[in-house]
Amino acid sequence: MNRCAIGVDIGGSSIKSALVDLERGSLASERRRVRSPAMSSIDAMYAAIESALPEQRASLAVGIGFPGVVKSGVVRTAAHVADAWIGHPLAKTAANRLGRKAVALNDADAAGLAELQFGAGRDVRGTVLVMTLGTGIGSALFVDGQLVPNTELGHLEVDGEEAELRAAARIRMTGKLSWSDWLQQLNLVVDRLHALLWPDLIILCGGITEDHPQLATEIASRCPVRVGELRADAGLIGAAFATTLTSGVWLRSD
Numbered sequence: 001m002n003r004c005a006i007g008v009d010i011g012g013s014s015i016k017s018a019l020v021d022l023e024r025g026s027l028a029s030e031r032r033r034v035r036s037p038a039m040s041s042i043d044a045m046y047a048a049i050e051s052a053l054p055e056q057r058a059s060l061a062v063g064i065g066f067p068g069v070v071k072s073g074v075v076r077t078a079a080h081v082a083d084a085w086i087g088h089p090l091a092k093t094a095a096n097r098l099g100r101k102a103v104a105l106n107d108a109d110a111a112g113l114a115e116l117q118f119g120a121g122r123d124v125r126g127t128v129l130v131m132t133l134g135t136g137i138g139s140a141l142f143v144d145g146q147l148v149p150n151t152e153l154g155h156l157e158v159d160g161e162e163a164e165l166r167a168a169a170r171i172r173m174t175g176k177l178s179w180s181d182w183l184q185q186l187n188l189v190v191d192r193l194h195a196l197l198w199p200d201l202i203i204l205c206g207g208i209t210e211d212h213p214q215l216a217t218e219i220a221s222r223c224p225v226r227v228g229e230l231r232a233d234a235g236l237i238g239a240a241f242a243t244t245l246t247s248g249v250w251l252r253s254d
């Protein structure tokens with residue numbers, strides 16, 4: 001296996017990219033961050049991705065985490081980016097434009113892969129639910145280390161309102177929610193997801209967990225809840241790691 005690959009994490013507000021050490025599951029270069037032209041053209045997004053790539057690494061594969069459903073490298077939904085992305089062959093176009101091997105997957109699935117391989121879900125068997133709290137709520141579901149891709153649980157309706165409209169990190173800002181009001185919403189969402197999936201572990205990811213590393217202790221769940229260990233880098237580490245997966249959704253190659 002190549003020791004390094006490049007990870008790209010496309011978000012609603014920024015694009016992050018770095019060289020990733022695939023043996024350690026850590027960054028091997030500085031993380032570059034550019035503004036995400038989320039609602040502009042597809043071309044503008046590729047230009048932004050190109051500007052965020054680490055220099056001098058032309059031959060390395062790139063993994064791209066995208067904030068929507070991605071099946072076989074093709075974008076199927078676009079919640080926080082322009083509708084023009086729907087149907088776009090992201091993996092194929094990225095490979096052509098960037099001149100290297102490219103894979104594309106859902107951003108929360110990428111973060112989940114990283115946490116299960118290198119972080120808070122390492123060696124955990126059973127059902128693990130990873131939730132990313134950012135512009136939206138992303139979800140990644142694992143059963144004995146195998147990813148069930150594109151679960152989209154952030155769009156689950158909880159008491160008449162979509163989960164991500166109740167408890168995404170962005171909602172705390174835009175809705176000017178107090179910390180305790182936001183926590184109440186997040187607890188409601190976690191409780192509903194627990195009642196439907198009965199996971200053995202829930203891992204919370206996203207920038208908000210960097211500012212509030214104690215977040216897990218504020219969730220009253222019937223299963224253990226942990227904050228992701230890879231913090232805001234999980235998405236790009238997982239995207240880079242996805243370049244090594246041979247059978248699409250299998251997490252472990254052993």
Ligand code: BGC
Pocket residue numbers: 066067068069077079080106107108109132134135136137138139152154155164
């Ligand atoms: C999208 C998901 C994405 C999540 C986090 C949701 O609105 O539908 O695909 O994983 O936001 O970006």
